Amino acid sequence: MSGRYRILLPVISLAVLLAAVFYLQPRAMSYFGLNLLFNLAVPIALATIAQMMIIMVNDIDLSIGTFVSFSACVTATFLNDTPLLGAAILIAAILAYAAIGALIHLRELPAIVVTLGMSFVWGGVAVLLLPSPGGAAPGWIRTLMTVKPPLVPMAVVACVLIAGVTHVLIMRSSTGTLLRAVGGNTKAVARSGWSVMKLKAGAYALAGVFGVLSGMCLVGLTTSADANIALRYTLLSIAGVILGGGEFTGGKVSPVGAVIGALTLALAGSFLSFMRLSPDWQIGAQGAILILVLAVRLVFSRRGRKWKGAENG
Amino acid sequence: MAKSPLPAMLGIVTRPWFWAFAASALAFIATLYLSDGRGGGELLAAALTFASFSAIVGIGQMFVITLGPGNVDLSIPATMTLAGTLALKFMGGETGLIVPGLLLALAVGLGAGIFNYLLIRLLRIPPIIATLSASFLYQSLAIWWNRGLRIKPPEVLADFTTGALIGIPNLTVIGILIAVVSWVVLERSLFGRWISAFGQNTRAARLSGVPVEAVRAITYVSSAVLAAFTGYLLASFSGGAALNMGTEYLLISIAVVVIGGSSIAGGNSNVPGIWGGALLMFLVVSMLNSYGFGAGVRLIMTGTIIIAIVAAASGKGRSA
Numbered sequence: 001m002s003g004r005y006r007i008l009l010p011v012i013s014l015a016v017l018l019a020a021v022f023y024l025q026p027r028a029m030s031y032f033g034l035n036l037l038f039n040l041a042v043p044i045a046l047a048t049i050a051q052m053m054i055i056m057v058n059d060i061d062l063s064i065g066t067f068v069s070f071s072a073c074v075t076a077t078f079l080n081d082t083p084l085l086g087a088a089i090l091i092a093a094i095l096a097y098a099a100i101g102a103l104i105h106l107r108e109l110p111a112i113v114v115t116l117g118m119s120f121v122w123g124g125v126a127v128l129l130l131p132s133p134g135g136a137a138p139g140w141i142r143t144l145m146t147v148k149p150p151l152v153p154m155a156v157v158a159c160v161l162i163a164g165v166t167h168v169l170i171m172r173s174s175t176g177t178l179l180r181a182v183g184g185n186t187k188a189v190a191r192s193g194w195s196v197m198k199l200k201a202g203a204y205a206l207a208g209v210f211g212v213l214s215g216m217c218l219v220g221l222t223t224s225a226d227a228n229i230a231l232r233y234t235l236l237s238i239a240g241v242i243l244g245g246g247e248f249t250g251g252k253v254s255p256v257g258a259v260i261g262a263l264t265l266a267l268a269g270s271f272l273s274f275m276r277l278s279p280d281w282q283i284g285a286q287g288a289i290l291i292l293v294l295a296v297r298l299v300f301s302r303r304g305r306k307w308k309g310a311e312n313g
Numbered sequence: 314m315a316k317s318p319l320p321a322m323l324g325i326v327t328r329p330w331f332w333a334f335a336a337s338a339l340a341f342i343a344t345l346y347l348s349d350g351r352g353g354g355e356l357l358a359a360a361l362t363f364a365s366f367s368a369i370v371g372i373g374q375m376f377v378i379t380l381g382p383g384n385v386d387l388s389i390p391a392t393m394t395l396a397g398t399l400a401l402k403f404m405g406g407e408t409g410l411i412v413p414g415l416l417l418a419l420a421v422g423l424g425a426g427i428f429n430y431l432l433i434r435l436l437r438i439p440p441i442i443a444t445l446s447a448s449f450l451y452q453s454l455a456i457w458w459n460r461g462l463r464i465k466p467p468e469v470l471a472d473f474t475t476g477a478l479i480g481i482p483n484l485t486v487i488g489i490l491i492a493v494v495s496w497v498v499l500e501r502s503l504f505g506r507w508i509s510a511f512g513q514n515t516r517a518a519r520l521s522g523v524p525v526e527a528v529r530a531i532t533y534v535s536s537a538v539l540a541a542f543t544g545y546l547l548a549s550f551s552g553g554a555a556l557n558m559g560t561e562y563l564l565i566s567i568a569v570v571v572i573g574g575s576s577i578a579g580g581n582s583n584v585p586g587i588w589g590g591a592l593l594m595f596l597v598v599s600m601l602n603s604y605g606f607g608a609g610v611r612l613i614m615t616g617t618i619i620i621a622i623v624a625a626a627s628g629k630g631r632s633a
Binding site: 060062103107109110112113114116117118119120121123124125126127128131235238239242248249278280281282283284285286287288290291294295298 | 382383385387432436437438439441442443445446447448449450452453454456457460564567568571577578607608609610611612613614615616617618619620623624
């Protein structure tokens, strides 16, 4: 599947799912309905972008869920009570992410294990900050997340914005190209004189930034936090990147696809409740949808290969 | 140092599993130091019991990780839960149904393993995503099956899982037996060579006549069967299956493989290290517990220790 068509399947899956939701629940086809459907998708989309930054450099981040929980806890406590200190903590956390990226590269460590270890660390700090659910959302974040722009609901605007900004950053800027090159051919990047360590640290720092943003948005929506608030984001974000047409190796990622993948996963939950499916099967059906989309992708890519083969032959 | 008169000892020190056991011993001593040496026997028994669960799932995960980058089984927790739930509900506390219950649990593992493999093979889904999506299905199945009802295991079975054989917990005996069999399979059998060959260079392995697809299928199936077996034991040990009983074993299963000195890049694994890693994971937590640290500090220390061990034992530091 060439890059141009990579985005096609995520778009189609989202459209099909959205059409199904509208068919089942026509009232969802409104400003309010759309906002309700996609509200919780904003932090998931940001976490998915964070995960994409790591997958882009051929690593995988198993700590993003606990990191988002940690950021949410900082936002609901320090950032609310003493904004300067809160901001300092969040910036330190982003620097820590960069340091992990550098460490992984310098010592040639397996990212899957280091991030696994970090998931304990972030989880531990989050428990220390908020042993029981609580805290409060800073007023400005709450206002930002509940703002009602004309015509299109906040959640949709935010997702388009996230997709646009990251698309420019990753697909259009020279830095983004270099970062993707690290995933594509690390040796070539190193030989042409770039510091792979700095680039990897940069990719991890970007992941940290989007992780922090995800935590802040989440608190803005839920108005309080707890240490386990976003644990499922780790798996959701990996699934979102893959659903969005990204691949585990080779720096082949798509920011727009990743956001759409996250939206699809968030929508899958609403779709299933509209289907009046027993809550027992909610998680299972999400897995089934994931499998289904990947199966369709296989059919697409096979056909693509056949066409290419015919042209060449 | 290079010309040490004790090459044999150095030989042990350079074994990848040495550090896991050394660190376990340190954690054990540090815990006993606090109690002036009392309770050492109990601590060891507890460590051996709980480490068996981690070791058995860890061995399954190790076989999968040996297959090389991208191969990891994320469905272990869900498979454990599903097997434990189904088996305990089926047995319903009847002593006579212990063996059929065990067979049912193993069949669940077999089914889950085959399903995982088919997703990977037929749908060409990356193993991480395949086992992840499949685990959602297994988890739902477990929820639907008994809606979180806690059914007690048959008394004989509960006694067996908490009992001991000449001082060694029964579960440890099982865990060590599985480890020995796995070691023989990995190090001494043709199949073990095939797994390593797959992990080192799949293409070369295929060209030299290794039935790569069969190797991959058997590996994923054995991981799932071992997870199911652990779920059966864990549910019987803890007096009933809980829907979240497998959760912590996702991280543990991967952590013990890596702490034990197996290469996460695949192709090079060792079984003794799994037990070392499993003991370490339990002893570190109980050490931090006995020093009165809260849950937060305990998590932070566990994570830091995992990273420190990996940073010290692997990467550029090791000349292997």
